[in-house]
Amino acid sequence: MTSDDPLPSRIIGGGINTVDSDQPVVVTHMLGIDNHDPVREEALRARFLTFDPLFDAASNLVAHQLVLRGRTPVADAPPELRQMEEDMLLTGLYSLTQDGLTGKLPLLVRISDGILFSDVPQQLNHRQLIWLVNINNEQQLARALVLQDEGLNFCPTYTHNNSIIKDSISVWRFLACDVDDTPPMVSAHLIVEGVRHAQNQSSWPGNAWFKGSFFSGETQPSDNTHEQFIQLELLAIALGQSINTLIQFFRLNPDMTPRLLAIANSQVGGLSRPAESAMHALVMLGPQRAGRVAILLALTGTHPTEATRHYAVTALTRALFMGKITRLGAPAENAAAAFEIGLLSTATHALSISVETLIRKLRLSATTARALSAHRTPEGTMLQLTHACENNDSETLATYAQQLGVPLHQISVAYLDALIAASALDAALH
Numbered sequence: 167m168t169s170d171d172p173l174p175s176r177i178i179g180g181g182i183n184t185v186d187s188d189q190p191v192v193v194t195h196m197l198g199i200d201n202h203d204p205v206r207e208e209a210l211r212a213r214f215l216t217f218d219p220l221f222d223a224a225s226n227l228v229a230h231q232l233v234l235r236g237r238t239p240v241a242d243a244p245p246e247l248r249q250m251e252e253d254m255l256l257t258g259l260y261s262l263t264q265d266g267l268t269g270k271l272p273l274l275v276r277i278s279d280g281i282l283f284s285d286v287p288q289q290l291n292h293r294q295l296i297w298l299v300n301i302n303n304e305q306q307l308a309r310a311l312v313l314q315d316e317g318l319n320f321c322p323t324y325t326h327n328n329s330i331i332k333d334s335i336s337v338w339r340f341l342a343c344d345v346d347d348t349p350p351m352v353s354a355h356l357i358v359e360g361v362r363h364a365q366n367q368s369s370w371p372g373n374a375w376f377k378g379s380f381f382s383g384e385t386q387p388s389d390n391t392h393e394q395f396i397q398l399e400l401l402a403i404a405l406g407q408s409i410n411t412l413i414q415f416f417r418l419n420p421d422m423t424p425r426l427l428a429i430a431n432s433q434v435g436g437l438s439r440p441a442e443s444a445m446h447a448l449v450m451l452g453p454q455r456a457g458r459v460a461i462l463l464a465l466t467g468t469h470p471t472e473a474t475r476h477y478a479v480t481a482l483t484r485a486l487f488m489g490k491i492t493r494l495g496a497p498a499e500n501a502a503a504a505f506e507i508g509l510l511s512t513a514t515h516a517l518s519i520s521v522e523t524l525i526r527k528l529r530l531s532a533t534t535a536r537a538l539s540a541h542r543t544p545e546g547t548m549l550q551l552t553h554a555c556e557n558n559d560s561e562t563l564a565t566y567a568q569q570l571g572v573p574l575h576q577i578s579v580a581y582l583d584a585l586i587a588a589s590a591l592d593a594a595l596h
Contacts, residue, residue: 215258215418216399217411220274220357220375221529223367227406228375231274231298232259252278256286262417263290270410272296274321274357282309287318296321298342298357301330311337321357324350345370345378394517396422397464401513402528404460405506407453412460416444422468425595429459432594433587434482454502458485461509462591465516470595477512479591484508484552486584491551491577496570497544499533507537507545508552544570555581 217230234251259275276298281287287297296319301307307330310320314337321340324331326347335341338354345360349370358370361378370376396419403415416423423444430447431440435455441447448456465478485508492501510530514521525535537545551566553559555577567574 215255217273217403217414217418218377219402220377222375223370223372227271227408229272229274229296230411231276231377232262233276248278249280252281256281256290258418259290262414263292271408272319274298279306282306282313287313288316291316291318295319296340298323302328303330306330307334314339345376349374393467393469397467398517398519398527400460401464401517404457404464405528405530407457409448409453409456412448412456413445416448420444422463425466425468425470426459426463428594429462429591433590434462434594435459458505458509465509465513466595474516475592475595477516478595479588480556481509481512481516482591483581483584483588484511484549486587487552487555487581488545488548490580490584491548491570491572494572494576494580496548496572498548499545503531503533504545504548507534507549510534510538511549511552551577552581 216233218233219227220229220231222228232255234255255275256277271294273292273294274296277287279300282297282299298321299306299310301310301322310322311334314320319339321342322331322338324335324341324343324347326332331338331341335350335352335354338352340357341350341352341354342357342359343349345358349356356371356374358367358374358376359378361367361376367374367376400415400419400422403411416426426444427441427447429435430451431437435447435451437447437450439450441450447459451459462478462482465481466474470478485505488498488504488508489501492498492504496504498504510524510528513519514524517524519527521538524530525538530538533543533545536543537549540546540550547566547569551563551570554562554566563577564574567577
């Protein structure tokens with residue numbers, strides 16, 4: 167399959183591309199929603215598994231860890247419970263590897279001593295997999311080193327009182343550390359867990375990877391529903407515009423596929439032919455459009471309400487309008503950044519979270535964060551201009567139009583075009 171990417175930019179037929187070309191969007195019909203029940207493995211993945219993100223010091227997404235959704239590991243949990251949870255995790259991993267781990271980012275998976283001595287790591291070996299493991303004796307060390315020599319990637323847990331790891335520290339390519347420990351002076355790639363605030367990162371090497379609630383909120387906020395938590399997870403992945411990560415997300419959440427197809431195959435997606443599966447749709451859309459369609463889905467969820475439909479249509483209207491105004495000469499960073507700000511402008515309402523939480527959890531760029539926080543930046547001014555259009559506030563509209571240097575008649579036409587194009591989304595959400 168190849169990306170169906172005609173590179174349109176004008177607001178014609180509801181396409182959501184934002185580039186410098188003026189080619190119109192090609193629009194086709196809506197594909198019917200598939201209501202087939204997921205197979206057992208897909209159902210298992212959807213219910214129990216999720217990806218925890220890992221970031222570098224610059225807040226770039228660099229890896230994921232496959233974990234049980236909504237579960238916090240407990241050291242003194244009964245062995246039977248630990249065994250059951252590990253079985254679920256490995257069953258999900260096996261299912262993912264059968265479907266093909268095609269993403270570019272490493273995938274971390276924590277395993278027990280029993281799995282270390284089994285043939286599971288060799289059976290599931292993949293160049294992207296990194297096995298997290300506790301090594302506390304010579305037998306475990308010898309087994310891990312044998313497997314590492316066979317090409318498997320291991321990341322043992324480092325602590326200052328673990329002599330086994332300290333004595334073998336030079337042989338490891340990865341080391342897992344707790345953020346409160348003193349960073350070891352090693353050549354290994356450090357994976358730092360438990361990051362709660364920005365100050366936690368300052369003492370660690372620049373090439374370390376970080377994981378913790380500061381980045382992603384590892385536990386579900388008590389004020390949010392489970393579906394909103396999943397929507398926020400999708401929103402974070404969508405902003406990365408990684409087709410492979412999005413494909414993996416929809417494998418874990420197959421119940422969201424019908425709505426994805428409904429949006430992708432509508433005039434909003436702008437595909438030249440209908441997609442038949444989540445993977446098919448995402449590949450044909452290409453990274454930018456796939457990310458934007460996923461953002462719209464994240465705003466509405468699997469079962470859109472009247473309110474969430476309104477938030478999504480409003481967000482798309484703003485995005486199309488702001489992208490167009492930028493291309494007309496407004497002094498924004500670029501049309502793509504303006505489009506993203508428009509899409510995210512209703513996320514706090516759709517997901518019932520504060521602007522500060524949205525910025526922190528999504529690791530938004532400074533440009534986007536300032537605009538959403540009502541700072542007086544070019545993008546922030548454009549967002550205020552959009553609000554003036556929505557409220558038919560002619561005085562404010564004239565003021566912001568003058569500040570942006572865009573004639574009023576062009577603003578009016580651009581907003582009307584955006585309204586018409588975004589209306590196609592409402593039909594896809596019913």
